[in-house]
Amino acid sequence: MSDPTRRAFLKQTTAAAAALAAGCATPSTAIRLAKRRPLIVSTWGFGKPANELALKVLQEGGSALDAVEQGVRLVESSGNTSVGLSGLPNAAGVVQLDACIMNGPGHQAGSVAGVEGVVHPISAARLVMEKTPHVMLVGPGANWFARQNGLGVRDGQADEASYRAWLARQKKPVPGKGDKPENHDTIALLILDENGDLAGGCSTSGWSGKVPGRVGDSPIIGGGVYVDNAVGAAGATGLGENVMRYCASYQVVENMRHGMSPTEACAEAIRRIARTDPKGMDLAINFIAINKKGEFGAAGTQANFPYSVTTPEFSEVRKGKPLSQATQKEGGNE
Ligand code: ASP
Numbered sequence: 001m002s003d004p005t006r007r008a009f010l011k012q013t014t015a016a017a018a019a020l021a022a023g024c025a026t027p028s029t030a031i032r033l034a035k036r037r038p039l040i041v042s043t044w045g046f047g048k049p050a051n052e053l054a055l056k057v058l059q060e061g062g063s064a065l066d067a068v069e070q071g072v073r074l075v076e077s078s079g080n081t082s083v084g085l086s087g088l089p090n091a092a093g094v095v096q097l098d099a100c101i102m103n104g105p106g107h108q109a110g111s112v113a114g115v116e117g118v119v120h121p122i123s124a125a126r127l128v129m130e131k132t133p134h135v136m137l138v139g140p141g142a143n144w145f146a147r148q149n150g151l152g153v154r155d156g157q158a159d160e161a162s163y164r165a166w167l168a169r170q171k172k173p174v175p176g177k178g179d180k181p182e183n184h185d186t187i188a189l190l191i192l193d194e195n196g197d198l199a200g201g202c203s204t205s206g207w208s209g210k211v212p213g214r215v216g217d218s219p220i221i222g223g224g225v226y227v228d229n230a231v232g233a234a235g236a237t238g239l240g241e242n243v244m245r246y247c248a249s250y251q252v253v254e255n256m257r258h259g260m261s262p263t264e265a266c267a268e269a270i271r272r273i274a275r276t277d278p279k280g281m282d283l284a285i286n287f288i289a290i291n292k293k294g295e296f297g298a299a300g301t302q303a304n305f306p307y308s309v310t311t312p313e314f315s316e317v318r319k320g321k322p323l324s325q326a327t328q329k330e331g332g333n334e
Contacts, residue, residue: 037196038064040310041288041296042071042189043237045317046083050074050189051310059312064191064199065103065126072099072122072203075187082185085119087205088166089158091174092212096156097121097205098219100136101129104198104229109135111219112142116156122203123151125219136219170209180284181239183208186218188225188235190290198292200225200233206240216240222250232256232291234266238300239284246273252289262289263297263321270299270323281324288320299323 038058040051054071058064076084089095099121100111110129112121113136124146128137137145147153158166172179188202202224206216217240218224224240226249227233234252236243243249248269255265266287274281286300288307298307298320305320 036294036311036313037192037194038067038311039192039290039294039296040067040071040189041290041298042308043186043202043235043286043288045306045308046075046078046080046185047071047187047189047308048310048315048317049078050187051308052315054189054191055310055312055315058191058193064193064197065101067191067193068101068189068199068201069122069126071189072187072201073120076120076122076203080185080187081183082205082208083187083203084121084205085117085154085156088183088208089163089205090208090210090212090214093158093163093167094156094212095158095205096210096212096214097203098216098224099125099201099203100219100221100225101125101201102199102221102225102227102233103129104227104233107227107229109221111136111221112146113138113215113219114213115139115142115146117154118143118146118156119152119154122201124149125201127151135221138215139213166208174211175207175209181207181209184216184239186224186235186237188218188237188288190225190227190233190235190288192233192290192292192294196292198227198229198233198290200227200235202235202237204237217243217248220244222247224249226250226253228253228257230257230292232262232265232289234262234287234289236285236287238286238302242273242277242279242283242285246276248273248285248287252287256289256291261297262291262295263299265289266297266299267321267323270301274301274323286320297321 050071054067057067186204
């Protein structure tokens with residue numbers, strides 16, 4: 001490569017890196033980003049090892065769905081206090097789990113809600129999608145289905161000692177109107193594969209100390225995750241009650257359909273919810289999004305909402321666009 005060509009190449013890659021660092025891309029960098037497939041984006045810093053496993057699955061010939069499932073399973077068995085059976089229990093001392101999965105091609109979806117003792121709810125969600133004529137199974141029926149299909153199912157009762165310790169910290173034994181959870185997170189993971197197809201999934205133990213039977217946004221298609229293979233995919237984490245009332249992941253994808261970048265699509269969904277909601281920006285909600293072109297972004301009412309991005313070239317934790325009452329008035333700070 002001659003020197004001037006090399007300089008031009010370096011200039012281009014530096015510009016692309018700057019656009020990436022901002023979590024957005026200009027139309028010219030989008031062309032380069034389109035080559036950054038596969039692209040994997042997930043919620044929180046704990047999504048990074050999940051992304052990296054998902055990338056490995058893809059590189060070894062697995063499908064986007066295999067990669068979503070394996071990535072999410074990693075977090076489900078990682079000891080996380082908000083995902084999988086290590087998640088904090090509900091008010092009755094039982095760990096109830098929610099998960100969903102969506103495949104862009106064919107617009108397929110599956111989910112499970114309020115399952116107890118299921119080691120990998122994401123796998124149960126995938127089996128609902130692939131083996132039944134249904135989209136969603138809940139509670140004991142979903143547990144039965146998981147067992148019938150050979151998935152690991154244990155006792156859903158939380159470990160007695162840690163439950164007692166957790167209960168002792170609670171101000172109230174059961175949450176009432178207006179209360180907020182002490183602990184909640186979700187792994188949501190989105191993939192754009194080498195063929196340009198999209199898939200996504202999520203898994204959570206939800207609101208710690210929730211009223212038994214409470215189901216959050218995560219297993220709701222269009223709430224916790226939404227994938228439209230022609231446009232993009234979005235995922236949510238945060239207070240599910242503030243996501244599911246607004247079909248918020250669906251909104252994020254629709255915003256992208258109307259031309260917004262992934263970051264702006266997430267931010268605009270939050271602003272729109274805040275305009276309607278009596279709580280304003282006090283929502284505790286965060287979103288990640290990717291589009292068909294290989295652009296990605298995130299925004300949240302939590303300052304510095306961390307999300308993980310992985311491609312064959314890099315894997316790192318970034319910060320979503322922060323939204324608050326103040327930044328809303330300023331029209332955002334991107
Ligand atoms: N969205 C999840 C729920 O409400 C929790 C979270 O992501 O923080 O169940």
